[in-house]
Amino acid sequence: MRRFHTGSLGLRSAAAGAAALLLACAPLVACSSESDDNPLNIPTYDPEAAASAEASESAAAAEASVSAAASAEAASVVTAESLSTERHVITSIPEGLDEQQTEILKAFVNYDEVTWNIWFTRTGIEDAQPLMTAEAYQRLKNNVDQTVAGHTDGTVRLAVTSVYLTSPDDSPPKATVQVCDDQTDLVDYDADGNDISDPGTLQVRYEIIITMVYEGGTWKEAAEEYLSTNECTV
Template sequence: MLAGCSSSSPKGGSTTVPPLNTAASGASTSTGATASAGASASPGASSAAGTGPVTPESMSDPDLGYTVVSIPANLDPTQTEVLRAYFAYERATWRLWFRNEGLDTMDTVATGQLLTEIKHNAAKTNGQLSRPPVRISVSEVSASEDGNGYAIAACLDKTQMTTVDAQGNDNTNPKIQIYKPIIAFMTQGTDGTWRASQEDSGTPNTCSVN
């Protein structure tokens, strides 16, 4: 089973999510909202995150089967940069689980224990792959109270996602076809790059994608 990131299974292990400083965001979910780019990524930021406007359309990847439905409105430049990096992480992990591609470059979008978990879970898939589509709504981009990063609150729609074994046979477990609440913690490296360092999920089907 896949675990430890945007995978087809529950998370492995227990994780404590950093407290959110909700006042720092002041952003509400807005379907199709355009977040102001405001500024380009920090010097040395990973090319995986890219630059330019952060919109549901620009952060989606139709070819991959990954659709961003909504993002918060009125993000400041740092929040925008963090959210761009988060979507780079999301697309990279789904590319790994859907196509078994990009494990060697995962360190550009993930770090720490989360990166270790991704590598561990990729090594034990036994050829299993997930199949799109997946959809996601991000509701909040908030600075943590300790000032060491940002937390992304989101809801992932996996209700139409399936899985196949190494021979291509469908082996989908209906229990994975859920709406999955997510909180991902983003930290900034010494090179200025924001990477996902922690991700936890809540009770299935307690969120919505809209």
């Protein structure tokens, strides 16, 4: 927002006052010098013109901001920070991903966040169905059905180490995403609030390869392979 000088013009000469007003008014086109009561032809401040000019500037700035955001989204620009949420934090992603690899990465992160939210809250399993193949979703559903009531607290942290299109000519095309999945901050609670965490299976770091397949116009999770425990870092 532009600022206006509010000092007394009576301490200045008429010429100096006119020059100062011309400088203040020119950028906003908010002054007028045509008046029968203004024999020295000194520009006067027009509040309606000033308000209109400021509104135009604000609208232009907002339009530029929206345009920049749309351009970034169109270019599929992603960062570890932009992919993160409060309790599902992406600590790093590979550099130099092309457009297709970026789409695979975004699909995997979305799937992983949604499925972790199921474990955090023990609700919303239906949200995972469109993000997984039918076989993978059935395995998830079976696991959730066998889990005791309760919830999980904490933050899961993932370092994405590679995104690789393995079989572009297959039908459907396949890709892999390799991650270090740090669950050391997580705590499981039963419905009564008792800590039922298993330090050997929950509060560990897993190196995992996730297989993604292109099905129905989108990338979906199909399988996971655990490579190591407590060896990778995020």
